[in-house]
Amino acid sequence: MHTECPARYDAIVIGGSYAGLSAALQLARARRRLLVIDAGIRRNRFALASHGFLGQDGREPGAIVAEAREQLLAYPNVQWRDGMATDARHDDRGFSVSLADTRLAAPYLVLATGVKDELPSIEGLAQRWGRSVFHCPYCHGYELNEGRIGVLAAGPHSLHHALMLPHWGQVTFFTNGALEPDDAQRAELRARGVRIEPRRVLRLADTATVELEDGTRVVLDGLFTATHMTMASPLAEQLGCELDESPMGRYIRTDALKQTTVPGVFACGDAARMAGNVALAVGDGAQAGASAHRAMLFG
Incomplete structure (x- = not known):
């Protein structure tokens, strides 16, 4: 009452x-x-x-x-x-x-x-949220010192993330089945120096190392994703x-x-x-x- x-x-x-x-x-x-x-x-x-x-x-x-x-x-x-x-x-x-x-x-x-x-359901991602996994380049990109940056796709809007982030470092775009860039989008990503990684992401380890489904490890300094x-x-x-x-x-x-x-x-x-x-x-x-x-x- x-x-x-x-x-x-x-x-x-x-x-x-x-x-x-x-x-x-x-x-x-x-x-x-x-x-x-x-x-x-x-x-x-x-x-x-x-x-x-x-x-x-x-x-x-x-x-x-x-x-x-x-x-x-x-x-x-x-x-x-x-x-x-x-x-x-x-x-x-x-x-x-x-x-x-x-x-x-x-x-x-x-x-x-x-x-x-609500974060993408990837093992190890939530534990690194705000530490080495981010959503805003303006808030956290500079501190990565133009290093190795990943973008984990969460949908078509993640393309914008991938095209922005080369101003902050060397970018790998993990499409992870969330989108399939068309030819024009691929050309735009290549022109910005973005490497496209189509294999599925299994988990995150260490600071921001991405482990792919086939066991490949991609060592990163930080990872961005849209929530x-x-x-x-x-x-x-x-x-x-x-x-x-x-x-x-x-x-x-x-x-x-x-x-x-x-x-x-x-x-x-x-x-x-x-x-x-x-x-x-x-x-x-x-x-x-x-x-x-x-x-x-x-x-």
């Missing part, structure tokens, strides 16, 4: 990672009464360092979030609750959100709920927010101001983008927080 809490908040931000913290900061500085609910599961928790985020390049991701949270909570109008928001719905006070045995209310919501990465993204939270669908489809999975549909298709609900970060990184998540959050505040002012 839920305990009903009075509507003490102007907005609730669900998700306390990069996008949610950024959204909350805008609302805090607008002197709004604000609650942040966070389950503590960052998408990039497997990575040793975050790259490409201005002023924070090379820093441990958890340290970035911890400092941002400390700065946010210095504002006396901000409250924080650890836990998983399990249910959200419209009610006569705007929106209500369930957290453990408590139901909280606010007239505006910001969803920064993130996504989960399939799924929503980390059911809240957007519970609220009736429309979703868009992409080759990587579904994400929450928003306009340029990060308003969802449900008035009063804003969304930001990886849950509301086809693809993203830390810097884009922070920018998304800043826009969502400012837009939610303007909605409070002007409707």
Whole structure:
């Protein structure tokens, strides 16, 4: 049975990672009464360092979030609750959100709920995720020092990965039965210096050594693959927010101001983008927080 809490908040931000913290900061500085609910599961928790985020390049991701949270909570109008928001719905006070045995209310919501990465089912891949297996060249390509790079195909969209990565090293494209490049695509890959490996991948070993089905070992410095993204939270669908489809999975549909298709609900970060990184998540959050505040002012 839920305990009903009075509507003490102007907005609730669900998700306390990069996008949610950024959204909350805008609302805090607008002197709004604000609650942040966070389950503590960052998408990039497997990575040793975050790259490409201005002023924070090379820093441990958890340290970035911890400092941002400390700065946010210095504002006396901000409250924080650890836990998983399990249910959200419209009610006569705007929106209500369930957290453990408590139901909280606010007239505006910001969803920064993130996504989960579903990895290709290859032995040894998950254990190396974020260490020597990656999805974003801009985040991790430079540190491979123009070395031996693999691309593991997960579908037709992996061709884009293979064509990008020669700027970061010597690329082998493991098609692994996930796609069969046509003649024009093969010519484009060859022109970029990409070696095509059609044999099936059996497992990963060592740092990022690919073992093929016939026992051949291809020693690499790093491997890139595309994941399939799924929503980390059911809240957007519970609220009736429309979703868009992409080759990587579904994400929450928003306009340029990060308003969802449900008035009063804003969304930001990886849950509301086809693809993203830390810097884009922070920018998304800043826009969502400012837009939610303007909605409070002007409707």
